[in-house]
Amino acid sequence: xxxxxxxxxxxxxxxxxxxxxxxxxxxxxxxxxxxxxxxxxxxxxxxxxxxxxxxxxxxxxxxxxxxxxxxxxxxxxxxxxxxxxxxxxxxxxxxxxxxxxxxxxxxxxxxxxxxxxxxxxxxxxxxxxxxxxxxxxxxxxxxxxxxxxxxxxxxxxxxxxxxxxxxxxxxxxxxxxxxxxxxxxxxxxxxxxxxxxxxxxxxxxxxxxxxxxxxxxxxxxxxxxxxxxx
Amino acid sequence: xxxxxxxxxxxxxxxxxxxxxxxxxxxxxxxxxxxxxxxxxxxxxxxxxxxxxxxxxxxxxxxxxxxxxxxxxxxxxxxxxxxxxxxxxxxxxxxxxxxxxxxxxxxxxxxxxxxxxxxxxxxxxxxxxxxxxxxxxxxxxxxxxxxxxxxxxxxxxxxxxxxxxxxxxxxxxxxxxxxxxxxxxxxxxxxxxxxxxxxxxxxxxxxxxxxxxxxxxxxxxxxxxxxxxx
Numbered sequence: 001x002x003x004x005x006x007x008x009x010x011x012x013x014x015x016x017x018x019x020x021x022x023x024x025x026x027x028x029x030x031x032x033x034x035x036x037x038x039x040x041x042x043x044x045x046x047x048x049x050x051x052x053x054x055x056x057x058x059x060x061x062x063x064x065x066x067x068x069x070x071x072x073x074x075x076x077x078x079x080x081x082x083x084x085x086x087x088x089x090x091x092x093x094x095x096x097x098x099x100x101x102x103x104x105x106x107x108x109x110x111x112x113x114x115x116x117x118x119x120x121x122x123x124x125x126x127x128x129x130x131x132x133x134x135x136x137x138x139x140x141x142x143x144x145x146x147x148x149x150x151x152x153x154x155x156x157x158x159x160x161x162x163x164x165x166x167x168x169x170x171x172x173x174x175x176x177x178x179x180x181x182x183x184x185x186x187x188x189x190x191x192x193x194x195x196x197x198x199x200x201x202x203x204x205x206x207x208x209x210x211x212x213x214x215x216x217x218x219x220x221x222x223x224x225x226x227x228x229x230x
Numbered sequence: 231x232x233x234x235x236x237x238x239x240x241x242x243x244x245x246x247x248x249x250x251x252x253x254x255x256x257x258x259x260x261x262x263x264x265x266x267x268x269x270x271x272x273x274x275x276x277x278x279x280x281x282x283x284x285x286x287x288x289x290x291x292x293x294x295x296x297x298x299x300x301x302x303x304x305x306x307x308x309x310x311x312x313x314x315x316x317x318x319x320x321x322x323x324x325x326x327x328x329x330x331x332x333x334x335x336x337x338x339x340x341x342x343x344x345x346x347x348x349x350x351x352x353x354x355x356x357x358x359x360x361x362x363x364x365x366x367x368x369x370x371x372x373x374x375x376x377x378x379x380x381x382x383x384x385x386x387x388x389x390x391x392x393x394x395x396x397x398x399x400x401x402x403x404x405x406x407x408x409x410x411x412x413x414x415x416x417x418x419x420x421x422x423x424x425x426x427x428x429x430x431x432x433x434x435x436x437x438x439x440x441x442x443x444x445x446x447x448x449x450x451x452x453x454x455x456x457x458x459x460x
Contacts, residue, residue, distance in 0.1 A: 066352035067297060070304035077300050113358050114351045121348035122296035128343045 003162055004054040005096075007035040008061035008072025017098045017143040021060065024155045028163060036075050047079040051088065057132070058162070059123070060096035066112070066119050076126070086130075093127045094135035094161070095120060103141045135166050174208050233392055234284040235326075237265045238291035238302025247328045247373040251290065254385045258393060266305050277309040281318060287362070288392070289353070290326035296342070296349050306356070316360075322396070323357045324365035325350060326388070333371045365396050404438050 005025060012018040012035050025031050034050065036042075051057060061068050068076075080086070097120070105111040106119070116137060117124075127134040138161045146154065156177070164172055178201060185197045235255060242248040242265050255261050264280070266272075281287060291298050298306075310316070327350070335341040336349070346367060347354075357364040368391045376384065386407070394402055408431060415427045 065303075065306050065310065066355040067303070070300050070307050073294075073297070073303045074300035077294050080295065112355055114355045118348050118351035119355065121344045121351065125296040125342055125344045125349065 001055045001163070001165075002030050002032070002053065003056040003058060004032045004034060004050060005058045005060050005162070006072070006075070007033065007037070008059060008069050008075070009035075010037050010069055010071045012037055015062070017062070017140060018060075020143070020151065020155075021096070021158060024158050025162060028159060031162060036071050042075060042078050044079055047075070048081075048086065051079075054091060056092040056094065056135075056162075057088070058094045058096055061098075063097055063099040063119075066114070067122070080126075080130075089131040091130075091132045092135055092166070093123075093130075093132035095123055095137040096140070096158070096161070097137055098140035098143055100142055100144075103139060133166075135161075171208070171211070174204065174211070178204055178208070231285045231393070231395075232260050232262070232283065233286040233288060234262045234264060234280060235288045235290055235392070236302070236305070237263065237267070238289060238299050238305070239265075240267055240299055240301045242267055245292070247292070247370060248290075250373070250381065250385075251326070251388060254388050255392060258389060261392060266301050272305060272308050274309055277305070278311075278316065281309075284321060286322040286324065286365075286392075287318070288324045288326055291328075293327055293329040293349075296344070297352070310356075310360075319361040321360075321362045322365055323353075323360075323362035324391070325353055325367040326370070326391070327367055328370035328373055330372060330374075333369060363396075365391075401438070401441065404434065404441070408434055408438070 007018060007022075009015050009018045012022070022033060025033055032050070032054070059068070059072060061072050064070075067073075097116075101112055106115050107113075108115075116139065120137060124134055126132075138158065140154065143151075143154075159180075160168060160173055160176055164176055181197060181201045181204070185194055185201065188194050188197065237248060237252075239245050239248045242252070252263060255263055262280070262284070289298070289302060291302050294300075297303075327346075331342055336345055337343075338345075346369065350367060354364055356362075368388065370384065373381075373384075389410075390398060390403055390406060394406055411427060411431045411434070415424055415431065418424045418427065
């Protein structure tokens with residue numbers, strides 16, 4: 001799947017979050033990383049052609065005053081035409097949004113007081129206008145305070161957000177992880193590391209088999225129930 | 231009441247709507263008309279001082295892709311500090327928003343599909359952050375298609391939005407209208423026009439007296455009811 005990431009941070013080089021996401025995305029294929037800050041003036045036709053060429057379009061930005069930074073808004077205002085000739089129908093449209101509040105503050109009565117469904121609704125209206133399929137937003141909460149382990153999880157979740165079809169299932173995430181692990185094992189020349197990675201892979205594969213058996217069992221129980229008229 | 235109108239249209243001189251609003255506001259006192267398009271670079275301290283000095287702050291803009299134009303967003307991003315030292319508490323905060331869809335399309339299942347409460351929620355969150363009192367938005371629907379009569383109504387409603395306290399009552403609007411009419415009569419030198427304006431004024435004043443009597447009557451009925459224990 002060809003995926004375009006439009007980075008709306010006005011100074012991505014100064015942002016630890018954006019640098020982290022850039023590194024995470026650079027390990028994947030079929031990703032176009034497009035920093036708007038690098039362009040003093042948008043070449044409208046180039047931008048439009050770039051959009052037409054993708055299957056998944058991601059707007060990635062920090063929340064400034066509860067919406068997109070001016071730079072990203074300028075790109076939207078300049079590049080997207082209102083005319084119906086410009087066809088993005090059926091493409092997937094995702095948002096990667098980072099913010100410095102706790103996610104729990106985005107609700108009634110809390111500090112921010114408004115939900116992401118409300119604050120990001122202009123983007124939902126945009127997706128509706130162009131008949132694009134809106135993906136669930138990928139939310140990055142207080143990156144600066146995240147531990148090393150939280151960041152490792154973030155890296156995997158972000159890569160999965162970029163690569164996997166939506167909606168994601170646990171089985172899909174596990175298969176994706178096994179595939180990445182296999183790639184890593186093949187590339188590694190350190191035989192002890194290879195051995196350890198193989199152990200992890202074996203464990204994940206066993207979990208996967210067990211999960212499949214449990215799923216089948218639940219399915220069988222349900223069928224028995226429905227045969228018994230319950 | 232000192233009122234600041236921050237005009238976020240990128241080319242207000244080319245906008246029939248903005249020109250109309252500018253003329254309407256120019257007939258009032260205590261209004262500062264502030265076009266952001268006139269400033270290539272914002273002088274942050276001047277902008278902040280200007281804000282501090284007002285009782286009512288209005289952001290006025292056309293809806294571009296369901297939110298504010300990039301120019302206004304840049305002003306917000308550049309001028310408003312996150313630090314708590316900047317105090318706008320208790321000021322009134324209003325939005326004047328023009329758009330080319332019908333207002334009825336801003337709801338579930340309709341063409342836009344999202345409400346103004348949703349789309350403008352980033353501004354509500356901003357008001358909450360600075361502890362400003364959010365006014366109901368002043369919405370201008372399809373100005374280009376409005377008749378002469380609709381525009382006359384718009385002019386009065388806009389002036390009332392700028393000058394009257396909120397929430398507005400009908401009695402307040404009527405008093406406001408009488409006051410404006412008196413001013414007009416005093417200024418006019420055409421005696422036949424003066425005579426006609428006086429007739430209108432007399433009619434409005436009579437309506438006002440009748441309304442006051444009816445209100446008093448309703449009040450009395452209610453008191454009777456409550457004395458009878460109903």
